[in-house]
Amino acid sequence: MRYxxxxxxxxxxxxxxxxxRAGELRFVSSAELNTLDPQKMSWLQDIRIAQxxxxxxxxxxxxxxxxEGGAASSWDISPDQATYTFHLRPxxxxxxxxxxxxxxxxxxxxxxxxxxxxSDYSYLLFRIRGAQAFFDWxxxxxxxxxxxxxxxxxxxxxxWDRARRHFARTVGLEAPNPLTLVVHLEHPTPYFLELAAFCxxxxxxxxxxxxxxxxxPDTGMLQQDPLWTRPGNLVSNGPYVxxxxxxxxxxxxxxxxxxxxxxxxxxxxxxxxxxxxxLLSLIDYHRGDVQxxxxxxxxxxxxxxxxxxxxxDVHKVPMAGTYFYNFNCAxxxxxxxxxxxxxxxxxRALALTIDRRIIVTKITxxxxxxxxxxxxxxxxxxxxxxxxxxxxxxxxEARKLLAExxxxxGRNLTxxxxxxxxxxxxxxxxxxxxxNWHQALGVSVTLEGVEAxxxxxxxxxxxxxxxxxxxxxxxxxxxxxxxxxxTGNGNNDAQYSNPAFDALMHQxxxxxxxxxxxxxxxxxxxxxxxxxxxxxxxxxxFVEMYDPRKVQGLExxxxxxxxxxxxxxx
Amino acid sequence: MLRLIVSRLLQLPVILAVIFVVTFVLAWVIPGNxxxxxxxxxxxxxxxxxMLRQYNLDNPWTFATSYLKGIFLHGDLGPSLYYPDRRxxxxxxxxxxxxxxxxxxxxxxxxxxxxxxxxxxxxKPRSTWDFSSLLVALAxxxxxxxxxxxxxxxxFAGLLSWVPIGGWDWPGWAVWTGAWWSGAGAMIGRxxxxxxxxxxxxxxxxxxxxxxxxxxxxxxxxxxTARAKGLSPRQVLMRHAMKVAFLPVLSFLGPxxxxxxxxxxxxxxxxxxxxxxxxxxxxxLNKDQFLILGLVLVYSTMLILFNxxxxxxxxxxxxxxxx
Numbered sequence: 001m002r003y004x005x006x007x008x009x010x011x012x013x014x015x016x017x018x019x020x021r022a023g024e025l026r027f028v029s030s031a032e033l034n035t036l037d038p039q040k041m042s043w044l045q046d047i048r049i050a051q052x053x054x055x056x057x058x059x060x061x062x063x064x065x066x067x068e069g070g071a072a073s074s075w076d077i078s079p080d081q082a083t084y085t086f087h088l089r090p091x092x093x094x095x096x097x098x099x100x101x102x103x104x105x106x107x108x109x110x111x112x113x114x115x116x117x118x119s120d121y122s123y124l125l126f127r128i129r130g131a132q133a134f135f136d137w138x139x140x141x142x143x144x145x146x147x148x149x150x151x152x153x154x155x156x157x158x159x160w161d162r163a164r165r166h167f168a169r170t171v172g173l174e175a176p177n178p179l180t181l182v183v184h185l186e187h188p189t190p191y192f193l194e195l196a197a198f199c200x201x202x203x204x205x206x207x208x209x210x211x212x213x214x215x216x217p218d219t220g221m222l223q224q225d226p227l228w229t230r231p232g233n234l235v236s237n238g239p240y241v242x243x244x245x246x247x248x249x250x251x252x253x254x255x256x257x258x259x260x261x262x263x264x265x266x267x268x269x270x271x272x273x274x275x276x277x278x279l280l281s282l283i284d285y286h287r288g289d290v291q292x293x294x295x296x297x298x299x300x301x302x303x304x305x306x307x308x309x310x311x312x313d314v315h316k317v318p319m320a321g322t323y324f325y326n327f328n329c330a331x332x333x334x335x336x337x338x339x340x341x342x343x344x345x346x347x348r349a350l351a352l353t354i355d356r357r358i359i360v361t362k363i364t365x366x367x368x369x370x371x372x373x374x375x376x377x378x379x380x381x382x383x384x385x386x387x388x389x390x391x392x393x394x395x396x397e398a399r400k401l402l403a404e405x406x407x408x409x410g411r412n413l414t415x416x417x418x419x420x421x422x423x424x425x426x427x428x429x430x431x432x433x434x435x436n437w438h439q440a441l442g443v444s445v446t447l448e449g450v451e452a453x454x455x456x457x458x459x460x461x462x463x464x465x466x467x468x469x470x471x472x473x474x475x476x477x478x479x480x481x482x483x484x485x486x487t488g489n490g491n492n493d494a495q496y497s498n499p500a501f502d503a504l505m506h507q508x509x510x511x512x513x514x515x516x517x518x519x520x521x522x523x524x525x526x527x528x529x530x531x532x533x534x535x536x537x538x539x540x541x542f543v544e545m546y547d548p549r550k551v552q553g554l555e556x557x558x559x560x561x562x563x564x565x566x567x568x569x570x
Numbered sequence: 571m572l573r574l575i576v577s578r579l580l581q582l583p584v585i586l587a588v589i590f591v592v593t594f595v596l597a598w599v600i601p602g603n604x605x606x607x608x609x610x611x612x613x614x615x616x617x618x619x620x621m622l623r624q625y626n627l628d629n630p631w632t633f634a635t636s637y638l639k640g641i642f643l644h645g646d647l648g649p650s651l652y653y654p655d656r657r658x659x660x661x662x663x664x665x666x667x668x669x670x671x672x673x674x675x676x677x678x679x680x681x682x683x684x685x686x687x688x689x690x691x692x693x694k695p696r697s698t699w700d701f702s703s704l705l706v707a708l709a710x711x712x713x714x715x716x717x718x719x720x721x722x723x724x725x726f727a728g729l730l731s732w733v734p735i736g737g738w739d740w741p742g743w744a745v746w747t748g749a750w751w752s753g754a755g756a757m758i759g760r761x762x763x764x765x766x767x768x769x770x771x772x773x774x775x776x777x778x779x780x781x782x783x784x785x786x787x788x789x790x791x792x793x794x795t796a797r798a799k800g801l802s803p804r805q806v807l808m809r810h811a812m813k814v815a816f817l818p819v820l821s822f823l824g825p826x827x828x829x830x831x832x833x834x835x836x837x838x839x840x841x842x843x844x845x846x847x848x849x850x851x852x853x854x855l856n857k858d859q860f861l862i863l864g865l866v867l868v869y870s871t872m873l874i875l876f877n878x879x880x881x882x883x884x885x886x887x888x889x890x891x892x893x
Binding site: 032033034035036037040042043115116117118119120121122123135136139142218219221223226229246247248249274275276277279280283286287421451452453454455456457459460469470471490491 | 600601602603606607608609610611612613614615616617618620621623624636649652653654655656657660661664665720723724727728731738839840841842844848855857
């Protein structure tokens with residue numbers, strides 16, 4: 001409320017532009033960059049900048065989202081979809097003048113496959129033949145080293161030499177010549193190009209990183225001095241080079257003079273300011289200091305007001321993500337009690353009686369698309385999420401299901417609570433759903449708000465009955481959503497387990513034909529949705545601000561993919 | 571006096587050791603995995619474990635020993651877990667001077683405003699001046715900083731556009747290379763609003779302390795003597811009364827200086843100032859164990875040293891106090 005009043009005061013006194021350099025794109029990130037190491041990053045703001053600095057093998061042509069050549073100019077895919085041969089662009093250079101070679105990719109990917117430097121998305125590389133085995137092998141070697149007596153630098157070096165040889169021998173990556181990269185995969189992976197465009201698969205320049213990597217003789221592990229990502233040290237092959245990066249203030253990217261497609265770059269550079277307060281970034285935008293607010297917080301009432309004000313410079317963009325509720329499907333709960341939610345009829349009754357429309361119109365106020373599937377429709381080419389049939393009278397159907405399950409009128413259905421983390425507007429949604437269930441089914445649930453890390457720990461221990469949840473897809477394939485529901489998957493918080501679902505997922509993994517594969521995955525999602533381990537609520541949208549008359553070529557889509565080099569600024 | 575300084579400095583490492591142990595234990599028992607990037611998703615278990623091992627976070631004992639080894643052998647406070655591209659010493663080296671510059675500016679403002687308001691109130695008790703200074707002090711104490719900061723920002727940066735809209739810039743080389751005034755001007759422009767927002771609370775305290783202190787002192791015998799020998803009211807106030815009435819302010823200034831120098835979460839957040847105040851809160855929420863330990867150790871050292879300085883200043887202002 002305080003912001004809305006202030007904002008009204010601010011907007012009524014629009015102030016004129018100051019100091020923005022012509023031809024440069026200036027925008028605000030609401031969070032500071034965590035890392036510029038493409039193999040380590042997982043945050044959206046980091047990935048946005050990485051897409052300016054590092055050019056992966058393939059990139060997306062926007063807005064259509066078709067894949068086109070990046071560092072690779074062409075590629076061949078084996079009929080079984082398990083071997084990809086990339087032909088690198090001759091004449092592509094790093095910003096220090098070195099040519100971009102296949103070895104740079106192998107070097108970068110090896111960094112992510114080493115437990116020594118592994119990070120959130122390392123597992124995406126485990127689709128490469130031998131990668132996971134190498135990761136586990138190296139882990140065992142490090143354990144053996146730690147318990148051995150000899151911790152001399154020579155022993156650590158010998159350990160590392162062994163690892164390098166083992167990697168070259170066992171992991172399915174080859175460079176028959178500097179401009180050819182052959183990738184052998186564990187299984188047919190028709191979506192490998194989508195992965196190859198992701199940040200974890202971006203190359204780094206080995207020569208410029210090598211001096212920041214050392215071997216710790218105590219542990220035998222490689223360790224990396226993060227100074228390599230600083231201006232002057234970081235060498236890039238994308239459209240931009242890192243010119244300045246001031247912690248918690250700003251980052252400036254200059255156009256990369258050695259970039260092969262330098263002529264296509266439409267602006268004179270990029271400046272990103274870090275401003276975490278919405279009010280401050282709005283003032284900055286209205287003063288003309290910045291032209292683009294890419295990630296306005298969707299839980300801010302001010303942002304909802306802006307989005308509903310019918311302004312031509314406020315844009316609502318659908319995202320490849322879903323807000324949903326987890327139902328714990330395990331037969332017994334963490335406290336040893338019998339779990340009433342183990343019965344799919346109870347879960348279905350609860351899912352049927354959530355008033356999603358009220359949530360998106362009155363609580364979030366962004367009118368997000370209502371969700372009945374886990375994967376948002378229209379975000380993955382060739383995949384149409386299977387919409388489950390909705391009964392004409394959901395409440396009556398839900399009451400019937402509940403009665404069948406042995407809880408007529410909600411009687412004896414006790415011990416349920418909604419677990420949520422206290423930041424980010426989850427409370428209001430939980431209260432709405434609590435009221436829905438009470439009114440429609442006579443079921444009382446309690447609300448349990450905890451701090452984010454506690455929340456995460458409770459999920460990990462499966463110590464909940466119902467929890468709020470969110471999932472944002474990483475790459476354009478249904479597996480980025482559906483893998484989560486495979487029995488035993490680390491992110492399967494609902495502890496969903498259906499052998500038929502697992503079998504379909506396995507079948508899809510071996511299917512090289514993309515159309516057939518998609519059909520199998522659609523069947524898998526339909527099966528999972530019918531079992532209702534989750535209640536989808538809405539698909540995410542994000543809100544961004546820019547004036548389309550001043551900023552052109554900014555194509556924001558559901559996957560956080562940007563080609564900021566094609567953005568021109570007036 | 572020398573004995574006091576030496577004994578306090580000798581106590582310092584002992585106090586720091588106790589603080590380290592307590593902070594270490596508390597930071598360790600914060601629930602959750604410090605490397606979790608989101609409450610909603612986690613990498614596979616083997617990857618999670620490898621990530622923890624990279625920072626020795628798999629075992630409190632190896633973590634503590636490697637951390638202390640880092641400090642004593644290399645003077646290294648370790649990496650930030652949340653910002654893996656930054657080291658804790660760097661976070662401190664970049665943030666502390668910013669917070670400190672802002673804190674000093676705020677303290678100076680607080681002293682000016684507080685002494686003026688308190689002095690006026692005491693000189694003319696029960697006058698309009700007195701009541702308005704009381705009102706200002708009351709507002710300063712009661713209004714939360716996020717309200718005053720947001721209002722200042724919206725009015726002076728948004729509506730009137732007199733000053734830049736937050737953020738931070740050191741005047742940098744401009745100061746040394748001729749464009750001295752423009753650099754300093756820009757710096758003051760950026761600092762004035764956050765410093766003002768940060769100063770209101772201590773200014774209100776100081777005003778009330780001075781007002782009460784002066785009211786008491788002004789009725790004492792030696793002030794009557796000073797008046798009787800014909801000193802002007804201003805001389806009486808400045809030369810005799812203020813010095814004594816200032817003592818409670820002085821003891822307030824020690825911790826106030828330490829907390830002002832180490833930044834304010836709210837003001838830094840509202841004005842987007844890259845100080846360490848925000849890190850204090852964020853480090854705990856992020857379970858950034860290296861950053862928590864580094865911040866607490868540095869802050870404790872500063873607090874102890876400031877308290878020592880206040881004690882010394884006490885003796886200087888009031889010769890009756892023996893050290």
